[in-house]
Amino acid sequence: MTETTFASDAQRTPAVSAQHAAAADAAVWLDPADGLIARIDALRLRLDAHPARCLVLLPYAQLVPLAQAMWARACQSSPQRSAFMPRFLTALHWAQSMPPAEHNSPESIRFDAARDGLAARALLDGAGLGAQAPALAFRLVRTAHEIARRVAALPLAERASWGEEARLAVGLGLEGGALALEAALARIALEWALASDYVTDRLWYAVDGAQAPDALIVLEGPSPEPLARALVQHLGARAALLSLPETPPAASVPTAHALRFSVHKTLDTEDEAECSAACVLQHLHAGRTPVALAATDRLLTRRVRALLESRSVTMHDETGWALSTSRAAAQVMGVLRAAGTTATTDVVLDWLKNAPAFASSDVAPLERALRRAGAAQWQSWCAMAPRGADGPAALTERAERLRGTLTQPRPLGGWLAALRAALLECGQWDALDADPAGRQVLTTLQLDEPDVQAACALRLSGTSWAQQRLALGEFRRWVADGLEHARFVPEAPDAARVVILPLAQLFARPFAALVLPGCDERHLNAAPEPDTAFGTAQREALGLVTREQLAQAQAAAWQHAMAAAPVADLLWRASDGGGEPLVPSPLLQRWLLADSTQGPAAAADPRTPRTMATAPVRPSRARAPTLVLEKISASAYESLRQCPYQFFALRQLGLGEADEIEVEVGKRDFGNWLHHLLKLFHEAMQAAPVAAGKARLAAIDAAAQRASIELGLAEHEFLPFAASWPQLRDGYLAWLAREEHAGTRFEAAELACEQRYGDIVLSGRIDRLDRLADGRALLIDYKTEAPERTRKRIKQSGEDTQLAFYGALLADDTVAALYLNVGEKGTVPHEQQDMVELRDALVAGLTHDLQRIAAGAEMPPMGAGSACDWCAARGLCRRDSW
Numbered sequence: 001m002t003e004t005t006f007a008s009d010a011q012r013t014p015a016v017s018a019q020h021a022a023a024a025d026a027a028v029w030l031d032p033a034d035g036l037i038a039r040i041d042a043l044r045l046r047l048d049a050h051p052a053r054c055l056v057l058l059p060y061a062q063l064v065p066l067a068q069a070m071w072a073r074a075c076q077s078s079p080q081r082s083a084f085m086p087r088f089l090t091a092l093h094w095a096q097s098m099p100p101a102e103h104n105s106p107e108s109i110r111f112d113a114a115r116d117g118l119a120a121r122a123l124l125d126g127a128g129l130g131a132q133a134p135a136l137a138f139r140l141v142r143t144a145h146e147i148a149r150r151v152a153a154l155p156l157a158e159r160a161s162w163g164e165e166a167r168l169a170v171g172l173g174l175e176g177g178a179l180a181l182e183a184a185l186a187r188i189a190l191e192w193a194l195a196s197d198y199v200t201d202r203l204w205y206a207v208d209g210a211q212a213p214d215a216l217i218v219l220e221g222p223s224p225e226p227l228a229r230a231l232v233q234h235l236g237a238r239a240a241l242l243s244l245p246e247t248p249p250a251a252s253v254p255t256a257h258a259l260r261f262s263v264h265k266t267l268d269t270e271d272e273a274e275c276s277a278a279c280v281l282q283h284l285h286a287g288r289t290p291v292a293l294a295a296t297d298r299l300l301t302r303r304v305r306a307l308l309e310s311r312s313v314t315m316h317d318e319t320g321w322a323l324s325t326s327r328a329a330a331q332v333m334g335v336l337r338a339a340g341t342t343a344t345t346d347v348v349l350d351w352l353k354n355a356p357a358f359a360s361s362d363v364a365p366l367e368r369a370l371r372r373a374g375a376a377q378w379q380s381w382c383a384m385a386p387r388g389a390d391g392p393a394a395l396t397e398r399a400e401r402l403r404g405t406l407t408q409p410r411p412l413g414g415w416l417a418a419l420r421a422a423l424l425e426c427g428q429w430d431a432l433d434a435d436p437a438g439r440q441v442l443t444t445l446q447l448d449e450p451d452v453q454a455a456c457a458l459r460l461s462g463t464s465w466a467q468q469r470l471a472l473g474e475f476r477r478w479v480a481d482g483l484e485h486a487r488f489v490p491e492a493p494d495a496a497r498v499v500i501l502p503l504a505q506l507f508a509r510p511f512a513a514l515v516l517p518g519c520d521e522r523h524l525n526a527a528p529e530p531d532t533a534f535g536t537a538q539r540e541a542l543g544l545v546t547r548e549q550l551a552q553a554q555a556a557a558w559q560h561a562m563a564a565a566p567v568a569d570l571l572w573r574a575s576d577g578g579g580e581p582l583v584p585s586p587l588l589q590r591w592l593l594a595d596s597t598q599g600p601a602a603a604a605d606p607r608t609p610r611t612m613a614t615a616p617v618r619p620s621r622a623r624a625p626t627l628v629l630e631k632i633s634a635s636a637y638e639s640l641r642q643c644p645y646q647f648f649a650l651r652q653l654g655l656g657e658a659d660e661i662e663v664e665v666g667k668r669d670f671g672n673w674l675h676h677l678l679k680l681f682h683e684a685m686q687a688a689p690v691a692a693g694k695a696r697l698a699a700i701d702a703a704a705q706r707a708s709i710e711l712g713l714a715e716h717e718f719l720p721f722a723a724s725w726p727q728l729r730d731g732y733l734a735w736l737a738r739e740e741h742a743g744t745r746f747e748a749a750e751l752a753c754e755q756r757y758g759d760i761v762l763s764g765r766i767d768r769l770d771r772l773a774d775g776r777a778l779l780i781d782y783k784t785e786a787p788e789r790t791r792k793r794i795k796q797s798g799e800d801t802q803l804a805f806y807g808a809l810l811a812d813d814t815v816a817a818l819y820l821n822v823g824e825k826g827t828v829p830h831e832q833q834d835m836v837e838l839r840d841a842l843v844a845g846l847t848h849d850l851q852r853i854a855a856g857a858e859m860p861p862m863g864a865g866s867a868c869d870w871c872a873a874r875g876l877c878r879r880d881s882w
Contacts, residue, residue: 028244028508028564029070030077036067036244036508037074040217041081043240049215051084057091057228059221060505062318064088087213091200091227098202098211106463108196109148114444114482116141118412121478122465123188129181134474136185138481144189146532150543152198153226155234163194169541182533200227207235217242221507222556226543244508244560261562262603263592264571272573273300276517277307278606279569284313284497288512288567293500295319296518301500304517308498316496318505320489328438329483331428332445335419336476338399339406341379345370345661348378352399356427366392371659374712402426409469412478413456420447437488444486445479504557506564514561514568522576524558524585527551558587569603617881620645625856627652631754631763634805637846641801643863649873657872669713670721671784674822675767677707678732678782679749682768686746692737700729727824735820735827743773753809757843760850766806772816779806779817787828790821794830798841803832807839815839 029036044054058064067088075081089097109116120140124133147166154162170186206212216239218228232239264279266272276293283291295301298321308315323329331354337343338351349367352358369392375381385396402425405418423429432438442448449455460466470478499511503524506514518524528550530539539546562568572584583589622645629636629651640647649655681703690696704725708718751766768780781802783790793800803817818831832838853859861877868874 029067030074035074036219036242037070039242040086040219041074043217043242044086044215047215047217047238047240049213049238051082051086053214054086055094055213055216056086056088057094057216057218057225057231058088059090059219059223059225059507061090061093062501062505063219063508064090064093066508066510086217091203091225091231094206095200095202098206100199100202105195105197106460107192108198109144109193111145111148113138113141113485114446114478116144117478117481118465118468119192119463120144122463122468123192126464127184127188129184132181134477136181138485140185140189140192141485143185143532143534144192146530146534146544147189147193147542148196148198150226151193151196152200153230155230156201156204159194163190166190166194166542169538172535172537172541186534186538203227203231204234207231212238214238216240219244219508222504222560223553260565260567262569262606263588264569264603264606266571266573268573268575269300269577270303272517272571273303273307275606276300276304276515276569276571277311279515279571280304280308280313280498281311282606283513283515283567289497290511291498292506292509292511292514292565293498294503294506294514294516294518294561295500296503296516297523300517300523305500313498314493314496315498315500316492317490317500319500319502320487322484323437323440323444323486323488324480324483326437326441326488328432328435328441331432331438332419332423332441333476333480333483335422335426335428336406336472336479338378339403339422339472340476341407343378343403345375345378345381348399348403349661351426352395354428356431357425358395358399362391362395366395370661374659374661376661407472409471411467411469412460412475413453415470415475416445416447416456417453419445420452423447436490440486440488441483444482503561504553506561507557508560508564512566514565515571516561516568517571519570519572519585519588520582521585522582524554524572524587526554526586528554555587558591562591569606617878619861619879619882620877622648622859623856624648624652624859625854628854631761632846632850633762634764634802637805638801640849642867643861643871644859645861645877646863646867646871646873648859649876655873655876667784669711669718671782673704673707673711673713673718673721674728674784675750675782676711677703678768680706682746682749692733696733697729700733704729724824728822728827731824731826732822735829739770744778745771747771747777753806755809755811757808757847760847762805762808762846764806764809766809768820769810777810777812777815779803779810779815780820781806781817783819783821784823785821787821787823787825790819790828790830793819794832797832797834797838800832801842803835804838804842807835808843 027035030038032038040056041051044051047054056067058067068085071085071088075083075085107119109119117137120137121133124130124136124140129136151159151162167187167190170190171183207216212235216231216235218225218232218239218241220228220241220243229241232241262279264272264275266275280291280293283289293301293304293315295317298319301319302321305315305317324333334347334351334354338348340347349363349370352363352366353360369385370381373381373384375384382396382400386393388394402422406422410418420429423432432442439448446452446456446459457466501509503516527547530545530547530550534542534544536546538544570588572588573582575581584592627648636647636651639651677700681700684699684703685696690699708722746768748769749767751769752764753766754761754763756762766779767782770778770780772778793802797804803819807815807817813836815835816831817835818829821828821830861879863871863879868879874880
C-alpha cells in the first residue's frame with residue numbers, strides 16, 4: 001500500500017535552503033543594481049519627486065504590504081536613502097481613497113454581478129428582448145464588463161470620439177440573421193459602457209488637480225493594465241513604467257538550473273493531486289515556507305487542499321471560489337426553491353431539515369408520512385394532508401404559511417425584505433451572520449440592512465428598474481446568478497504555510513518553494529481563449545484584449561514564475577478523467593527544450609511507500625435462532641436462497657432502505673401499471689363479458705386509462721411506455737383469444753393466499769389464477785422482462801422460486817403454472833413443467849432451511865452477481881472490504 005508521506009531530502013536533487021530562498025526573494029526587491037526598490041528610487045530621482053509625493057501603482061493588492069516592508073528594509077540598510085516612503089497602491093485602491101464624483105449615474109456599470117444583472121434585464125426589456133432577458137442578462141453583463149474596462153481606461157475627453165468609432169466596429173463579423181442576437185447584445189453592451197461612469201474616473205480628475213502626485217510610477221505585472229498605462233501616457237514626463245526583468249538578479253539564482261526544478265509525470269487527476277500534496281509536504285518538512293501552490297485547475301487544487309487539510313497544514317487561498325458553492329448560498333437558495341409552486345417534496349424537506357426553527361422531531365414524522373403517501377409534489381401532499389393542530393399536519397400548515405410569504409410578484413426591495421424575514425423566522429439568519437461566507441452572501445444580496453426595503457429603494461433611486469416587479473422565478477434566478485458571479489476569498493490566517501494563488505500573482509512574491517500542478521496542454525494553455533464571444537476583428541477594432549495578448553501574458557507569468565522560484569515542482573498528468581491522453585503544456589515543453597543539455601529529468605515519485613501489516617476483513621457470520629418470522633413470502637425465501645445474510649439483515653432484522661419520494665417513472669412502474677390494468681380489465685370482463693373486437697379494445701383501453709389515474713402516473717412522465725401500449729395490447733388480446741378458445745377461463749387476479757405447513761405459514765399474492773378446460777388451476781405470473789430472461793427461469797427450474805412457491809399457496813393437489821411474458825413484440829407463455837414435484841421439493845427445502853436457522857446455523861453472505869449489485873445490506877456484510 002502507498003500513502004502520501006514525507007520524503008527525505010536525499011530523495012530529490014540538491015535543494016535550495018530556506019535561507020537562500022529568502023535571500024533570492026529579497027534580491028528581487030533589494031538588489032542594489034537590479035532590485036525593484038533601487039529601480040523605483042532611480043525613477044523617482046529621474047522624475048525629481050520627493051518620496052512622500054511619489055505614487056507607485058502595483059499590479060495587485062498582495063504586493064502593497066510587501067513593497068512597504070521592502071522599502072523600509074532598504075532604508076535601514078542604506079542610510080543615505082530618504083526615510084520617507086512613496087505611496088504604494090493599486091489603481092482601484094487609489095480611486096476608492098478619493099471622494100466620489102458629484103454626477104454619479106445610478107444606471108452605471110458597477111462590476112457587481114447582482115446589481116448589474118438587474119440593469120441588464122431593464123436594458124433588454126427596453127430593446128424589445130424582454131422574453132429572452134432571463135437567459136441573456138448575464139451574457140450582457142459579461143460583455144459589458146469587458147467593454148467597460150476598456151472605456152474606463154480612456155481619458156474622459158476621448159470617450160465620445162472613441163465611442164463613434166466603436167459603434168462602427170462593434171458589429172464586425174456579426175452581419176446576418178443567425179448572429180443578430182449577438183450583434184444586439186454587443187451594441188447594447190457598448191452603449192451601456194459608454195453611458196456609465198466608473199469609480200476609477202476619479203483618477204482622471206485627480207491627476208489633473210491638486211491631488212496629483214509629483215511622480216507616478218507603474219510597476220507592470222505579466223498582464224499590462226490599460227488604465228495604468230493610460231495614466232502614464234496622460235502624465236507624460238511626470239510618470240514612468242517599470243517592468244520586472246525576465247531573469248532575477250544573479251545573486252538569487254542557484255548555480256545549476258537542474259538543481260532547482262523537479263518535473264513529475266503523473267497518471268491521472270488523483271495521482272497528480274497526491275503527488276502535489278506530497279511535494280508541498282516535502283518542502284514544509286525541509287523548512288521551506290511559505291510554499292506557493294499555483295491554481296491552474298480548480299478541481300485539482302480543491303483535492304490537493306483537502307489532502308493538505310487532513311495533515312493540518314495552515315493555508316490561505318487567494319483565488320477563492322464561487323460564492324454559489326458555499327453552504328451559506330445553498331441555505332438561501334434552499335428557501336427560494338422550496339417556495340416555488342412546482343417545488344418537489346424533496347426540495348421542501350431539504351429546506352425544513354436545514355432550518356433550525358423546525359425541530360427534527362417534527363420533521364421526521366412528516367418525512368415518514370410523505371414516504372408512505374408517495375407524494376413527489378409538495379402541492380399534491382398539501383391537497384391530501386390531514387388537518388390538525390399537531391404532528392405532520394401542523395408542520396405542513398406552518399411550512400405553507402412561510403412559503404406563502406415568498407410567492408407574490410413584487411419589486412426587488414420587497415423581495416429582499418421578504419427573504420430577510422423568512423431567513424429570520426426559519427432561524428437561519430444567525431448562522432449566516434456568524435459565517436464569513438454567509439456574511440458575504442448577505443452583503444452580495446444587499447440583505448445586511450435592518451430596513452432592507454428602504455435601503456434598497458435608496459440605492460436604486462433614479463434607476464429605470466427600481467419598481468420593476470419580479471416573479472419568484474425571476475428573483476430566484478437573479479439571486480443564483482449574483483451568487484455564481486461573486487467570489488468568496490477566506491480571511492488569511494496569521495501564519496499561512498501554504499498560499500494558493502493564480503500563476504500570474506507569483507510575480508515578485510516571496511516564496512521559498514513553488515508547486516505548480518496542472519502543467520498539461522489543457523489546464524496550462526499557452527493561448528487561453530477570451531471570456532466573451534467577440535471575434536478577432538472586433539477585439540482589434542475595439543482595443544479589447546486579444547488571444548495573442550492573453551498568450552503573451554500567460555507566457556510572461558510562466559517566465560516570471562520559473563525565473564523567481566528558488567525551488568519548484570512541476571506536475572502534469574498523462575490522462576484526464578475520461579481517459580483522454582494529455583501531453584505537457586507547450587510552455588513546459590519549450591522551457592525544457594531551452595536547456596536540453598542540462599534540463600531536469602523526470603523526478604522520482606515524492607510519495608514514500610510504506611509497508612503496512614495486512615488486516616483482512618472476514619465475512620460477517622450471523623446467527624438468529626430466536627428471530628422467527630410469523631409468515632414467509634416468496635421474495636423472502638428467494639432472499640434466503642440467494643444469500644443467507646441478506647435474509648438475516650433484511651427479513652429477520654427488518655432493515656431496509658427508505659423509499660425515494662421523488663423518482664422517475666421506470667420499468668418497475670410500467671410493470672405495476674400493467675398488472676393493475678389487467679386486473680381491472682379481467683374483473684370487468686368477468687362481471688360483463690365482451691366479445692373480441694372493438695368493444696374489447698375499448699374495454700382494455702378504458703382499464704389502462706383508469707390504472708394510470710389510480711396509480712398517479714402523470715401522462716408526460718409515462719409517455720415513453722404508453723407509446724408501446726397499442727402493440728402490447730394487440731398481442732395480449734390475441735393470446736387471450738387463443739386461450740379462451742382452448743377453454744381456459746379467468747378466475748381471479750391479485751389473489752392473496754396463505755398456506756400452513758407445520759409451524760410455517762407461506763404468504764403471497766398471485767398475479768392471476770385461471771381454470772383450464774379440465775378444471776385444473778393455472779397459475780400465471782406476468783413478466784415484462786426480456787424473453788431470454790424468462791426462458792432462463794424455466795430452464796433452471798430448480799433454481800427458480802416464484803412459481804413453485806405460488807403453487808404451494810394453493811390447496812389443489814395438481815396445479816399448472818406459467819410465466820406470461822407481455823411485451824410490444826407479442827405475448828408469449830413460458831410453462832413450467834413438473835410443477836407438483838417442484839412445489840413439494842420447495843416446501844421440503846424451505847422447512848429444512850428454517851429448521852436449521854432455528855437451531856442456530858450460521859447465515860454467511862454467499863451472494864453473487866445481481867444478488868449483491870442491488871442489495872441494501874451490502875454495507876452491513878462489508879463485501880467490498882473482504
